[in-house]
Amino acid sequence: MSIFQQSRVRLIIGALLLFVIGIAIWVWATAGRESTDDAQVDAHVTQIAARVPGTVANVLVHDNQLVEAGAVLVELDPRDYQVAVDKVRAELADAEANAVAAQSTVPIASTAATSNVLTARGGVMQAQSGVTAGEKEIEAARARLVSAQARLREAEANAAKASRDVERLRGLLAKDEISQQQFDNATAAAQAQTAAADSARSQVAEAEAGIRVAESKLAQAHAGEQQAHAELQSAQTAPSQITATKARAASAEAHVAQARANLAQAELNLQYATVKAPVRGVVSRKGVNVGQVVQSGQPLLAIVQLDDVWVTANFKETQLKEVRPGQRAKVTVDAFGQTYTGKVDSIAGATGARFSLLPPENATGNFVKVVQRVPVKIVLDPGQDPEHLLRPGMSVTPTVYFK
Numbered sequence: 001m002s003i004f005q006q007s008r009v010r011l012i013i014g015a016l017l018l019f020v021i022g023i024a025i026w027v028w029a030t031a032g033r034e035s036t037d038d039a040q041v042d043a044h045v046t047q048i049a050a051r052v053p054g055t056v057a058n059v060l061v062h063d064n065q066l067v068e069a070g071a072v073l074v075e076l077d078p079r080d081y082q083v084a085v086d087k088v089r090a091e092l093a094d095a096e097a098n099a100v101a102a103q104s105t106v107p108i109a110s111t112a113a114t115s116n117v118l119t120a121r122g123g124v125m126q127a128q129s130g131v132t133a134g135e136k137e138i139e140a141a142r143a144r145l146v147s148a149q150a151r152l153r154e155a156e157a158n159a160a161k162a163s164r165d166v167e168r169l170r171g172l173l174a175k176d177e178i179s180q181q182q183f184d185n186a187t188a189a190a191q192a193q194t195a196a197a198d199s200a201r202s203q204v205a206e207a208e209a210g211i212r213v214a215e216s217k218l219a220q221a222h223a224g225e226q227q228a229h230a231e232l233q234s235a236q237t238a239p240s241q242i243t244a245t246k247a248r249a250a251s252a253e254a255h256v257a258q259a260r261a262n263l264a265q266a267e268l269n270l271q272y273a274t275v276k277a278p279v280r281g282v283v284s285r286k287g288v289n290v291g292q293v294v295q296s297g298q299p300l301l302a303i304v305q306l307d308d309v310w311v312t313a314n315f316k317e318t319q320l321k322e323v324r325p326g327q328r329a330k331v332t333v334d335a336f337g338q339t340y341t342g343k344v345d346s347i348a349g350a351t352g353a354r355f356s357l358l359p360p361e362n363a364t365g366n367f368v369k370v371v372q373r374v375p376v377k378i379v380l381d382p383g384q385d386p387e388h389l390l391r392p393g394m395s396v397t398p399t400v401y402f403k
Contacts, residue, residue, distance in 0.1 A: 032401060032402045034400050035399040036314065036315050036398065037395070038314040039312060039314065039395070039398050040311070041309055041311055041393065041396060043308060044281075045302050045392065046279055046305065048301050050074075050076070050294045050298050054294065056288055056289065056291060056292045057077045059286075060074070061074075065283045066282050068277065068280050072277075073277055074288055087266075088263045091259050094259075095255040096259075098255065099253050103252070137214040137217065141207060141211040142211060154200075155197035155199070155200040156200070158196065158197070159193035162189050162194070163194075278303075281306060283301055284302045284304050287301065288300040306390070311331050311377070311378040311380070314376075315373060316372070317371060318371060322402045324344065326343060328342075329341070329398050334397065340384050342378050344377070346376075351372040
């Protein structure tokens with residue numbers, strides 16, 4: 001073998017050794033870690049929208065301005081909402097007045113109903129007493145009538161006997177068998193018996209008139225008793241009347257509650273006319289100007305929360321064999337080459353393609369296997385970005401260490 005051939009062999013062997021050494025160094029350098037350049041900085045982006053419609057009266061922020069939580073961003077014209085608050089407040093006052101009036105009628109109705117029942121019961125008892133008295137009076141009048149009729153029969157019998165005696169003595173007087181005095185005495189006795197009979201007839205007529213008067217009084221007493229029972233039945237509807245009064249009072253209270261709810265809603269709408277920042281962050285995508293008419297739910301601007309940023313790294317599915325939450329990581333930012341430390345927070349539940357607007361499908365049967373990427377969330381250690389240089393969307397290169 002010539003010297004040239006020997007040199008050529010040594011060069012080939014040296015190149016092979018260098019290649020093997022390079023492969024060994026690359027394997028050693030990449031062992032126990034995974035890296036990807038398909039990664040970006042992420043942060044919470046809060047979309048600010050109008051909660052009520054209105055005309056923009058003032059815009060107090062501009063693009064890329066840092067605002068604190070609670071800072072006023074946009075003011076809508078509040079006059080319409082102030083008028084609504086005043087109107088509902090007046091309706092609430094009216095409802096409260098009606099409720100007070102309705103509540104005050106409840107005890108009055110209860111007392112009046114109880115008094116009416118007691119009065120009606122007393123009227124029934126009085127009417128029943130009148131009926132009893134009328135019945136007794138009729139019985140007494142009938143007894144007097146019977147007695148008067150007995151006396152009339154007796155008087156008529158005596159008068160008839162006296163008249164017969166006078167007629168018999170008249171014949172004796174004509175024969176001078178009796179004295180004129182005896183005849184006059186008999187005549188006087190007959191007249192007295194006739195007068196007694198007339199008196200008895202008057203007493204009978206008076207007793208009959210008394211019966212008619214007593215019957216009239218009894219009829220009036222029965223009518224009064226029926227009226228008293230009717231009044232008692234009407235008074236006994238008091239529980240229903242009280243229930244109706246309480247229902248009206250409850251309805252008035254419900255109207256008060258409804259008016260209070262309307263007032264609360266009107267006051268909320270008035271508050272919503274002032275749009276405030278819910279979080280601390282940087283104003284972005286401002287699309288609102290003074291004089292613009294906005295609708296409820298219309299986006300006005302966005303706030304990017306730079307106090308809480310993280311990295312979303314899209315690793316190939318073949319790189320996730322050893323990746324676990326809690327593993328340390330380093331993130332190099334392409335914008336200024338600075339490296340940050342952090343750790344793996346979590347691994348997404350599906351590949352990025354599954355969350356796309358049109359997920360891939362294999363309906364035709366033509367399949368080409370493509371390595372999928374799975375998002376991995378990497379959180380940075382606190383205190384590394386005090387100036388908030390990291391911005392969502394920046395490209396970074398994260399490296400996850402297994403050991």
